[in-house]
Amino acid sequence: MNLPKKMRAYVLTGHGGLEVLEYHTDWPVPVPGPLEVLVKVGACGMNNTDINTRSGWYSKAVAEATTGDAHSKVAEEQKDPSWGGKAISFPRIQGADAVGLVVDVGGHVDAKLVGQRVMIDCWLRDWDDPLNKAKTGYFGSECDGGFADYTVVDHRNVCPVNSPLSDAELATFSCSYSTAEGMLSRAQVTEGDTVLITGASGGVGSALIQLSHRRGARTVCLASEAKHADIAALKPAAVLPRTPKDLCGSLRQAIGQDTVSVVADIVGGDYFGTVIDVLERGGRYTCSGAIAGPLVELDLRTFYLRDLTFTGSTVLPPHVFVDLVGYIESGDVRPLLAASYPLEELPEAQKAFVAKKHTGNIAIVLS
Incomplete structure (x- = not known):
């Protein structure tokens, strides 16, 4: 196959505001290594990781909510502004949720992958020790990702997908839904559980609703009232305002009980203590985000x-991504694509993502 030597790419040049994102039309097309595949990207989803890494929000120097402006709090000498608590190298192409066609493979990869549409597992692993959490990286963070026409990744990080969904729809799944499935697995959610979901209108939140239902649990969702109709379409047991003053009373009125067995939290912030207080004795709290603020108060009693x-x-075990692709193919989960933007409008897409006026997720479309 005749492949171009140059491509479009949005390149992160350092930690900062939107000004550190640079659009290029002549970036070199990567060449797959012996165990890698080259993917022509059709679409790539947007996630909090993109914003947080760009802004340096993961640094311990930051205490504020996710706004995309954390860089003003992070000094030049800070070495912990990435998800893993270490510095990353620049320039870097971000974008974890890439979907596209395999167009070339390395010398040790089965050529039958060429021409297949694939989704990319975000988690980079030591494939000789794949369950070791200390030996992991993230696609679009520790290596270049999908905000470009082409990307390379280890062949064990791609999974062919057979689905009528568009590339943009498929690009809403990998990060958000695998994150949600990991949370529910850690909390051992099963039939009979009642799961309180914070931030229910976002990518992870809407995934938590669907994946909880798949496990036979019922859900109660917290979200801004402007998004209640969108969330109701996913059929939770109840949808409540984002921060009810009397959460116990609201639960009692909505579902006939004032406690839940599980809280699945991606928000944190000042409301943390309130959601902890509605956990039943022996209840479980699982967390994979802190968009309202990472520092919280906890009464140890x-x-x-x-x-x-x-x-x-x-960090998730490898089977979670493979399972997720199966859920997609069987129709057990559906995408919530709020909007799509062309690659050259990535900064505008990030502004929309941070504004949080959407339900579901936003994708960058490349073809």
Whole structure:
């Protein structure tokens, strides 16, 4: 196949505001290594990781909510502004949720992958030790990602997908839905659980609703009232305002009980203590985000006297992504594509993403 030597790419040049994103039309097309595939990107989803890495929000120097402006709090000498707590190298092409066609493979990869439409697993692994969380990286963070016409990745990070969904729709799944599935797995959610979901209108939140239902659990969602109709279409047991003053009373009125067995939280912030207080004795709290602020107050008496279990969820076992592709192909989950933008409008897409006026996710479309 005759492949171009140059491509379009949006390149992150450092931590900062939108000015550190540079659009190029003559970036070199990557060449796959012996165990890699070259993917012609059709679409790539946008996630909080893109904003947080660009702005340096992951640094311990930052205490504010996710706004895209954290760079003003991060000094030049800070070495912890990425998800893994280490510095990343620049220039870097971001974008974790890439979907596209395999157009070339390395010498040790089965050529039958060429021509197949694939989704990319965001988690980079040591494939000789794939369950070791200390040996992981993230696609679009520790290596170049999908905000470009072409990208390369280890062949074990791609999975062919058979689906009538568009590339943009498929690009809403990988990060958000695998994150949600990981949270529910860590919290051991099963039939009979009631799951309280914060930030229910976002990519992870809407995934948590669907994947909880797939496990037989019922869901109660917290979200801004402007988005209630969108969330109601996913058929939760109840949709409540984002921060009810009397959460116990609101739960009692909505579902006939004032406690839940699981809280799945991606928001954090000042409301953290309130959602912890509605956990039943022996309840489970699982977290994979803090968009309203990473620093919270916890009364340890609540934690230990009520026998609560807290789990953080970031790095996932490899089967989670493979399972997710199966859920997509069987129709067990559906995409919530709020908007799509062409690559050259990526900064505008990031502005829209940070504004959080959408339900579901936003994708960058490249072909």
